[in-house]
Amino acid sequence: MxxxxxxxxxxxxxxxxxxxxxxxxxxxxxxxxxxxxxIRPLPTQRWRTVPGGESPALFMGKLGPGRLLAFRWTGRAAATGTSVAQTLLAAYAPHTLAPFWIGVQGPRQTLTAIIGTAPGRSPHYWHGPGFEAGARFDLHILVSADMGPGGLLYRFGDRDPWSSLVAASATGPERLEWPERWSVGHGQGGPADRRFLGADLTALAAC
Structure with a gap:
């Protein structure tokens, strides 16, 4: 290590x-x-809709001990043959590279999270399952600063068990300073940047 x-x-x-x-x-x-x-579910009253496109972040700064940040996306995955990177959410500040990105990429539309916390150092990647092309999905992501590299968890739907995304990293989201802007459905570079190519994307967040 x-x-x-x-x-x-x-x-x-x-x-x-x-x-x-x-x-x-x-x-x-x-x-x-x-x-x-x-893991105990976050209270219903904490959940907020995250609008599509760019908006002010619902959480900024570092996650403290015992704090959780949760996301939920629903929609329909892109069609068969789609392999480009597609954004579910990017967290960024203007004129800086987004320190957090989550979306799908590759021919299997593999769930992928990217965290970069050290300027000049390569970011770390987390991977999960692929999305079924053209199928509806209900993806839950949980971010915990207490679990090291296991602190990015996913499940599909309310009844599935939680599992950690897989990473070759010695650290997790505990060092991440969540910046001031979020973008749903495309990257920080605007509507053409790694845009989501499926349909009916909605996003919720709770902290």
């Missing part, structure tokens, strides 16, 4: 009727990672 990430640690864990809880402490006693499972 990179020098600024690797650390000596111990894990404290509890498994009981309420589920699984654990925390990871470093050699100075600082809490570095933690998890409460199953």
């Amino acid at each position: 990179p020098e600024d990430v690797e650390y000596l640690h111990c894990v404290q864990a509890v498994l009981d009727d309420d589920g699984l809880r654990y925390q990871v402490l470093d050699s100075a006693g600082a809490l570095r990672e933690r998890l409460v499972w199953p």
